[in-house]
Amino acid sequence: MTRKGQVRAAFGQAAATYDQHAAVQRQVAERLAGRIAALPLPAAPRVLEIGCGTGLLHAALAPRLRAAEWVFTDLSPAMVAAARDRFGADARTAFVAMDGEQPCLHPDARFDLICSSLSFQWFERLGESVAALRRHLAPHGWLAFSTMAAESFHEWRQAHRDLGLEAATPRYPAPAALAALWPGARVEEEPMVQTYASGRDFLRQLKGIGAQVPAPGRPPLTAGQLARVMRRFEAQGARSTYHIAYGFLPAEG
Known part of the structure; x- marks a missing residue:
């Protein structure tokens, strides 16, 4: 199975448990929705998510964009469902299972807002794919x-390094590197720290x-190695930082 297939399967399996673990x-x-609400969007924007x-972003953003037309998309059909x-379906909403890196959009489709919360880290060609999505912005539109x-x-990661091991956690770009990918991009950053009851609880939530x-290319740890890492993680306080980058790209031209 390809990595994209693994991601699709993992999120599909988590559709029923996602909300209870997604603090x-x-x-x-919510933070992204507040920032989007400050953008100069039309009164009735056409939105591609x-x-x-x-639907966490929609739940946070819909009260701020009450007249919006919304196209929901996700790699996982179970998440779309x-x-x-x-939210239910009506004349102003559409639901599509699709890969955001290979969107099944008409070449002339244009949106006032293209938005995404915590999905771009799964893209395999982030710079190229976001640039391609940006071309679907209407004049004066925004990608957030x-x-x-x-x-x-x-x-x-440190708990692994202390034991001479390497974590299988994906590497993520620095905010400055993100901003450098796209002309005119603005990137903000924010750390969020979550404390867990144990190392096992951390993995359970993921x-x-x-x-x-x-x-x-990262082989899994043996059971013994994982137990040692969890003990080390717990000894350090069982805390984990989510380093969040918020990006805002205006329509080109």
Whole structure:
């Protein structure tokens, strides 16, 4: 199975448990929604959401954009179904299972807002793919997103390093590197720290949201190695940082 297939399967399996484990994801969606609300958008924007999941960003943003037309998309059909069940379908909403890196959009499709909360870290060609999405912005439109940045999970990585091991957690770009990918981009950053009851609880929450897919080429730890890492993580306080980058790209031209 390809890595993209692994991501699709993991999030599909997590569709029923996502919301109960997604405290940070819900908070990030709220923070992103507040920032989007400050953008100069039309009164009734046409919105494309990439990686809608169960609908946390829509729940936070819809009260601020009451007249919007919304296209929900996600790599996982199960996540799209969860969002549809949560919000219902009407004449102003559409639900599409699609890969945001290979969107099934008409070449002339244009949106006033393209948004995504914590899905771009799963893109395999981030710079190129976001640039391609940006070309679907209407004049004066905006692309707004949140994604994981370089210092995310550094405590978990440190627990591995202390034991001479390497974490399978994917590497994320620094905010400055993100800003350099796209002309005119503005990137803000924010750390969020979550404390867990144990190392096992940390891993359980990652699996509960479907985020347990390892970086490519990283072999899994043995059971003994994982137990040692969890003990080290717990000795350091069982805390994990989510380093969040918020990006804002205006329509080109």
